[in-house]
Amino acid sequence: MLAWLTARGTKRRRWIACGLGVGLPVLVLLALVLACLINAWSVSEPDWHYQLRPSGSGHLINDSLFEERLGRFQAALRIPTISVDARNLNESALEEFKNFLQTSFPRLHGGNEDKITCEVVSNYSFLYEIKGSDESLTPYLLAAHLDVVPVEEDKWNYDPFEAMKDGEYIYARGAFDDKHAVMGILEALDYFLFTKNESVKRTFYVGIGHDEEVSGRQGAAKIAEVLHNRGVKTMDFVLDEGFVVLTNALPGVQVPVALVGVSEKGYAEVSVSVDGVSGHSSMPPKESAIGIISKAVSRLEAYPQPHFFDSSSVEYTTLETAAPHSSFLYKLIYSNLWLFKNIVSNQFLESASTAATVRTTTAPTLFNAGYKINVVPSTATAYINHRVHPKQTIEDVLEYDREVIGDSRVNVTLNTDTYIRPHPISPYGPDSPQYKLLARSILEVFPQSFVAPGTMIATTDTKYYLNFSKNVYRFAPTFLDIEDMPRLHGHDERIRVENYREVVDFFFRLMVNANQVNARPLHVHARNEL
Ligand SMILES: CCCCCCCC/C=C\CCCCCCCC(=O)N[C@@H](CCCCN)C(=O)O
Ligand SMILES: [Zn+2]
Numbered sequence: 037m038l039a040w041l042t043a044r045g046t047k048r049r050r051w052i053a054c055g056l057g058v059g060l061p062v063l064v065l066l067a068l069v070l071a072c073l074i075n076a077w078s079v080s081e082p083d084w085h086y087q088l089r090p091s092g093s094g095h096l097i098n099d100s101l102f103e104e105r106l107g108r109f110q111a112a113l114r115i116p117t118i119s120v121d122a123r124n125l126n127e128s129a130l131e132e133f134k135n136f137l138q139t140s141f142p143r144l145h146g147g148n149e150d151k152i153t154c155e156v157v158s159n160y161s162f163l164y165e166i167k168g169s170d171e172s173l174t175p176y177l178l179a180a181h182l183d184v185v186p187v188e189e190d191k192w193n194y195d196p197f198e199a200m201k202d203g204e205y206i207y208a209r210g211a212f213d214d215k216h217a218v219m220g221i222l223e224a225l226d227y228f229l230f231t232k233n234e235s236v237k238r239t240f241y242v243g244i245g246h247d248e249e250v251s252g253r254q255g256a257a258k259i260a261e262v263l264h265n266r267g268v269k270t271m272d273f274v275l276d277e278g279f280v281v282l283t284n285a286l287p288g289v290q291v292p293v294a295l296v297g298v299s300e301k302g303y304a305e306v307s308v309s310v311d312g313v314s315g316h317s318s319m320p321p322k323e324s325a326i327g328i329i330s331k332a333v334s335r336l337e338a339y340p341q342p343h344f345f346d347s348s349s350v351e352y353t354t355l356e357t358a359a360p361h362s363s364f365l366y367k368l369i370y371s372n373l374w375l376f377k378n379i380v381s382n383q384f385l386e387s388a389s390t391a392a393t394v395r396t397t398t399a400p401t402l403f404n405a406g407y408k409i410n411v412v413p414s415t416a417t418a419y420i421n422h423r424v425h426p427k428q429t430i431e432d433v434l435e436y437d438r439e440v441i442g443d444s445r446v447n448v449t450l451n452t453d454t455y456i457r458p459h460p461i462s463p464y465g466p467d468s469p470q471y472k473l474l475a476r477s478i479l480e481v482f483p484q485s486f487v488a489p490g491t492m493i494a495t496t497d498t499k500y501y502l503n504f505s506k507n508v509y510r511f512a513p514t515f516l517d518i519e520d521m522p523r524l525h526g527h528d529e530r531i532r533v534e535n536y537r538e539v540v541d542f543f544f545r546l547m548v549n550a551n552q553v554n555a556r557p558l559h560v561h562a563r564n565e566l
């Protein structure tokens with residue numbers, strides 16, 4: 037009897053143990069799925085972001101004036117202010133552009149010194165100071181550049197310097213990068229100061245560089261020096277080109293995202309070279325200099341730099357912010373990144389543009405070796421352009437390169453004249469008044485979008501303005517579908533005509549908002565009014 041009871045007890049315990057063994061994980065899994073679903077169902081736009089949305093929208097600049105402004109923009113695009121390298125700028129075009137600005141905006145360039153002064157810096161760059169009445173308010177800086185990259189004319193379907201308008205778009209080099217901002221800022225400024233006659237409380241500056249595409253050393257760097265010498269030490273915020281309003285950039289997100297660059301990747305030019313033996317090509321060595329460097333470059337591509345995506349990454353917030361605007365599947369993923377971060381990170385690595393936001397990129401861009409078909413050259417050099425992720429130092433990147441190449445014959449050398457360290461992360465989110473000011477101005481002009489932070493993947497002139505402010509933002513009010521990305525620095529660069537209207541509106545709104553202390557958004561409404 038006792039034995040039977042004991043046996044029965046053991047059996048029950050086994051059943052319980054077995055039940056627990058299978059049931060508990062199933063329960064945990066169910067709880068997990070439920071928690072994820074609840075997170076996805078309950079995700080909504082944060083109140084602070086929602087409250088920045090205006091209830092109405094409308095263009096601020098009247099239509100008859102817009103045609104005139106558009107004509108001026110096209111005229112600006114027709115001047116080929118091409119920067120090839122720091123010693124090869126198109127000086128006659130720069131001179132023409134200077135005259136063009138001065139004659140197009142006479143009220144900004146003299147005779148109104150009580151409102152605005154303009155200094156020409158390094159012959160072709162411009163620094164405007166708009167004096168405010170309240171000296172207790174910290175000034176801010178709007179920046180842009182007037183030079184453009186060269187064109188491969190025969191690859192364009194339009195003349196890159198004709199600024200052809202096909203009804204919907206204007207096609208021209210510089211339409212997107214960055215003359216829309218130069219002209220948009222000046223149009224808005226002229227309207228703000230002389231048409232609307234706004235009384236300026238907060239001083240602000242407009243800095244327009246002429247050599248951003250080749251370093252900015254004569255333009256933005258000198259503008260920063262002039263400001264410093266005038267005793268300007270602090271800016272409330274700095275806004276320069278950078279990210280834009282993007283469509284189809286984030287998986288599962290149909291709504292346009294106005295991505296604000298709150299940091300910027302670093303920049304490094306690295307040479308990978310070997311000094312070997314030369315000789316007759318009829319008796320080649322087992323490994324030539326060209327072969328050794330080819331292998332090194334091939335390994336750098338095969339073993340890319342590490343990637344970073346965790347709760348401390350800016351991109352993590354980008355996706356959390358995108359969650360309420362995503363399809364249900366992506367709501368589920370973006371509102372549960374603690375669980376799905378590895379999947380997301382792998383998906384990011386699949387496309388060049390998103391991969392660039394989560395890792396240091398490695399681009400072999402130049403390859404020099406050899407000078408005659410029957411001579412084995414002793415040297416070969418490849419040049420690698422790295423864009424350094426803020427979670428790495430330039431030293432980390434070089435060390436990784438050397439490790440991956442794993443060949444002591446190969447010299448890996450940093451160009452110490454050109455490197456730029458990753459920029460610090462500027463504040464973003466509800467606790468940053470400067471970010472909110474920018475977000476409000478964006479939403480007033482692009483109410484169909486949402487605003488999210490990102491890490492700018494290319495370099496901008498902001499590197500020269502970092503000492504003025506901890507609030508440095510990189511954003512241009514232009515629309516870009518991810519499919520149009522190759523047009524940037526590529527062929528058939530373009531901007532939608534309607535988008536140019538929004539560009540002028542945006543800079544005008546920003547000037548109005550920045551001029552109001554403790555400003556409230558236009559037509560603010562409560563969530564339940566909709
Ligand atoms: C999760 C987000 C997905 C991001 C997708 C990327 C979208 C990119 C969108 C817009 C980028 C616009 C960039 C326009 C600014 C380009 C600035 C630039 O070209 N700078 C040059 C400066 C060269 C100076 C000489 N060294 C550069 O970086 O090469
Ligand atoms: Zn640019």
Ligand SMILES: [Zn+2]
Pocket residue numbers: 185213249525
């Ligand atoms: Zn550019």
